[in-house]
Amino acid sequence: MQQNERGEPVTIVDIARQAGVSIKTVSRVINREEGVGAQTRARVQELVEQLGYRPNVSARSLSSRRSYLIGVIFMQVGAYHYVGEVQVGAMRACRRAGYHLVIEQVKPPETVGGVQAFADVLRDARFDGVVLTPPTCDDPEVLIAIEAAGLPYVRMAPHKEFERSPYVFTDDRRAAWEQTLRLWDMGHRRIAFIDGPDTHGSAIRRREGYISALRERGIEPRPEWIAKGEFLSLSGFDAAEALLRLPERPTAIFAANDEMAVGVLAAAAKHGLSVPRDLSVVGFDDTPAAESAWPRLTTIHQPTAEMAEAAVEMLIEGFGDERFRGRVVVRQLDYRLVSRDSAAPPPV
Amino acid sequence: MQQNERGEPVTIVDIARQAGVSIKTVSRVINREEGVGAQTRARVQELVEQLGYRPNVSARSLSSRRSYLIGVIFMQVGAYHYVGEVQVGAMRACRRAGYHLVIEQVKPPETVGGVQAFADVLRDARFDGVVLTPPTCDDPEVLIAIEAAGLPYVRMAPHKEFERSPYVFTDDRRAAWEQTLRLWDMGHRRIAFIDGPDTHGSAIRRREGYISALRERGIEPRPEWIAKGEFLSLSGFDAAEALLRLPERPTAIFAANDEMAVGVLAAAAKHGLSVPRDLSVVGFDDTPAAESAWPRLTTIHQPTAEMAEAAVEMLIEGFGDERFRGRVVVRQLDYRLVSRDSAAPPPV
DNA sequence: GCAAGTTACGACAACGTTGTCTTAAAATGA
């Protein structure tokens, strides 16, 4: 069923011979090109399915100068969940369109020769396009390498230079604003914030949302309420420790991601504080950690997989019209507030 | 530097012309084949570097019938960390050998048409080989699909049928045995265990190690001490709740993975138990969650990335000698006990 | 000094598609 009479994979030649047409005609049917009569098309189509023919990607790319490969570029720094979601979403979109997903890791900036190695990989992988995740999507060297290779790319939640390429994003600023107001509306007035690294655009925008929400309610957030974090659980723990030692302790802590929020939970436990009775804690992202923490985290759902899916779709659609030539395409996806058990009105 | 005079990527033809030799000779140099004189080889080598030539993978695979693509097959069920580590390790090995890594997700068994879709993907991706992660590595349908495609594969920590293919593993049984004895030696006598799903071979072997350690010390583990878990944090939480309600409460809980151990920590917090003062908790795997939990988890380090690296190496080495024909190759890697803060002698 | 290897290379045909150009037949218009 999947082999021709010589015991080898079915090729376009086999189809052509059996259908009594030229290989070019079969090629046209496969690629949904016009210029084929209805009956011919149907006959070829049927044979293709019957023999289980699948085009040879190598031959196809050699000839068409397309690889049907999309690359996802990331820098592994412990954000397994995020990268995993991106991959799953990207893969879904790829599969729908007959593409495959290749993953490539960029070494953290400090690594010697990292970018050169990356450029080499780009050149021999011959991707049709790549998706960039934060914080790589703002790394100037990486961007230059990709542009030098003439590759179309889409960035996910970029930090700056929005005109430089198409990108997908969610409104982090507004989401953080809503999250903060949610605490406010519960009655919290001393709301602290744990920041992410400045290399992530979303961290910055989340902080902005937090600040603007408080200002809107007529409160200027005190500097000591904003603690530096690194998006890692441990940094959330440390930041929370500092916040909980403040003379006027915050009644609520908003961590810029769930991982840090889990760290806050641990710090609260260490200080003998019951969440949410003595302290409310909210996160951001809605990772599995949020669901499995105790108490379950009130957070904001980030449609990571869907964003990646959208990014790949934009890439593939872009291949049609002269590869994005200059056009910047933007796609926004919606976040969603998730209410669980870690936030409640403050102690009276 | 990376383009020839026509502004297109440098090809083998450019090198050949400039070196004054035939393309075949260049090809020989590239592929480290013999039959080229020392000076010629040096001259070609230098030109290759100078012009930044990289072979076109499509052409190469079309001609050689190799894709230089390795696939990693997994089923996403929340084990982001594990899959992430596998990918990183596999990618490292691939890059060293000039291969690229393609990831493919298999839908959970219940999905309709899942395996057929998977078989299709296998056929058009034309991997040179694939790495299978648990629990996919024991899925009979998946194995049949891969074997039908004639693909060499290496399994990671398989569950059964060890003669069926090459595989890499760690001695989970012995590691769990050591972990249990470590608790015993601290003075614990009521040691409970939270199981993983039976579809994971390592879960089963971890349980065996736990049981045999207790038996060796002359204790028959009570059935109620072994709680069913699903390798997910929430299931650890639930299992711990049941264990902590036991009339004779265990003084230590050994969770078959870190994620569940974190769930146990949460359950302990809910019950007002201080870890490790009132209850010792140990995990398995040494994921980031173990480091960032509070208290930090005592666990066992699993060399996941290294295992994946080894798997890919075995695959690539195997391509040489007629593609593994019948030979089962096995590689064992070492685990490592990690002592942190979540285990201590039991209350007196 | 000559037959019998051995070494270092090249010519040429794959590999399985797609792109470009050509052409016979069918449809259209006057």
Place this chain on the structure above:
DNA sequence: TCATTTTAAGACAACGTTGTCGTAACTTGC
């Protein structure tokens, strides 16, 4: 009815490598 356009299809040459085989030019052995 005949010139003109449109449609459906095919011929043939890429695409950039590797595999197979052939063959001069050297070695080697006696």
